Amino acid sequence: AESLKEAAEATGRFMGTAIADGRLGDSTYTGIASSEFSSVTAENVMKWDAIQPQRGQFNLEPANRLMDFAAANAQQVWGHTLVWHSQLPGWVSNGGFGADELDGIIQDHISTVVGEYAGEIAYWDVVNEVFEDDGSLRQSVFLNTLGDGYIADAFRYAEAADPSAKLCINDYSTEHTNAKSDALYDLVSGMLDQGVPVDCVGFQMHLILDQYSASDIQSNLQRFADLGVEVVITELDIRMDMPSDDGKLAAQATQYADVVGVCVAVNGCAGVTIWGFGDADSWVPGTFPGQGAALPWDENYQPKPAYDGILQGFGAA
Numbered sequence: 001a002e003s004l005k006e007a008a009e010a011t012g013r014f015m016g017t018a019i020a021d022g023r024l025g026d027s028t029y030t031g032i033a034s035s036e037f038s039s040v041t042a043e044n045v046m047k048w049d050a051i052q053p054q055r056g057q058f059n060l061e062p063a064n065r066l067m068d069f070a071a072a073n074a075q076q077v078w079g080h081t082l083v084w085h086s087q088l089p090g091w092v093s094n095g096g097f098g099a100d101e102l103d104g105i106i107q108d109h110i111s112t113v114v115g116e117y118a119g120e121i122a123y124w125d126v127v128n129e130v131f132e133d134d135g136s137l138r139q140s141v142f143l144n145t146l147g148d149g150y151i152a153d154a155f156r157y158a159e160a161a162d163p164s165a166k167l168c169i170n171d172y173s174t175e176h177t178n179a180k181s182d183a184l185y186d187l188v189s190g191m192l193d194q195g196v197p198v199d200c201v202g203f204q205m206h207l208i209l210d211q212y213s214a215s216d217i218q219s220n221l222q223r224f225a226d227l228g229v230e231v232v233i234t235e236l237d238i239r240m241d242m243p244s245d246d247g248k249l250a251a252q253a254t255q256y257a258d259v260v261g262v263c264v265a266v267n268g269c270a271g272v273t274i275w276g277f278g279d280a281d282s283w284v285p286g287t288f289p290g291q292g293a294a295l296p297w298d299e300n301y302q303p304k305p306a307y308d309g310i311l312q313g314f315g316a317a
């Protein structure tokens with residue numbers, strides 16, 4: 001295979017990346033983004049604080065830039081994200097709205113944003129990170145004002161706005177079998193029983209070098225796929241303690257191969273998206289001081305051993 005997207009395509013899957021809006025004017029960046037990936041996710045510009053910064057004021061230009069880029073490169077677009085406790089503008093998080101008004105605000109946000117791109121965005125992260133690591137529902141203005149019904153309602157609003165889009169619930173630290181993935185499993189199977197239009201489950205997979213079990217990740221994802229929903233790896237990166245060295249980079253390549261290989265082994269795993277592709281654009285160093293080098297291209301957009309690891313995971317190297 002000449003590229004990651006071709007390797008993925010050969011297995012009937014997509015290969016995606018998060019796109020940093022600020023890089024779309026950089027030809028080295030866009031060269032890789034257009035040639036290696038068949039799917040793109042907005043890293044930030046489709047989040048509530050960016051797309052509806054003030055009530056009723058929708059800022060679509062940055063999102064449209066991504067839509068235009070994807071259209072020009074025949075790429076699928078993954079919408080990220082509609083209802084999330086983080087990157088929420090103050091007018092929502094501190095609005096002090098009653099239940100009916102907040103419910104209306106969520107419905108208006110979803111119908112406007114999803115409606116704007118109806119038929120153009122293939123997948124949406126409808127709700128993001130609704131659980132705490134212990135499996136309890138995360139405290140948020142949504143849960144505290146509306147109760148847990150806000151989750152199913154968000155899916156119904158998205159379905160009404162674009163029946164053609166696949167609607168996903170997305171979270172992190174759910175790749176292994178644990179209290180959080182068990183709670184997610186119970187929520188998804190419960191919603192399916194109630195006829196809530198959940199089409200897919202996104203596993204972010206912000207992993208740490210050498211801290212994973214491929215066999216456990218595989219059986220965990222398979223149990224979700226056995227519910228009849230698609231499973232997707234949505235934000236993959238594998239961070240290491242800096243400085244990196246040849247041994248760590250080789251281990252990282254093996255870990256990328258194993259994780260991508262899990263997606264290939266799981267019937268119902270639709271694709272893999274990495275959370276950016278160049279270490280210079282990664283969120284990791286800013287959030288985890290002393291850690292980094294999490295992505296398949298280095299600071300100078302040169303491919304790392306991890307690039308071949310991903311090809312290997314798709315059975316192309």
Ligand SMILES: OC[C@H]1CNC[C@@H](O)[C@@H]1O[C@@H]1O[C@H](CO)[C@@H](O[C@@H]2O[C@H](CO)[C@@H](O[C@@H]3O[C@H](CO)[C@@H](O)[C@H](O)[C@H]3O)[C@H](O)[C@H]2O)[C@H](O)[C@H]1O
Nearest residue numbers: 018043044080081086087128172204206235275282283287
């Ligand atoms: O945290 C990693 C993942 C976890 N899963 C959900 C997924 O959405 C999340 O992505 C990360 O989500 C983070 C916020 O939670 C993003 O970080 C934000 O990214 C934004 C856009 O670049 C930053 O906002 C800019 O900040 C600048 C200086 O502070 C301002 O000048 C800009 O106006 C402002 O847009 C925020 O500070 C920064 O916190 C990361 O880029 C993004 O990679």
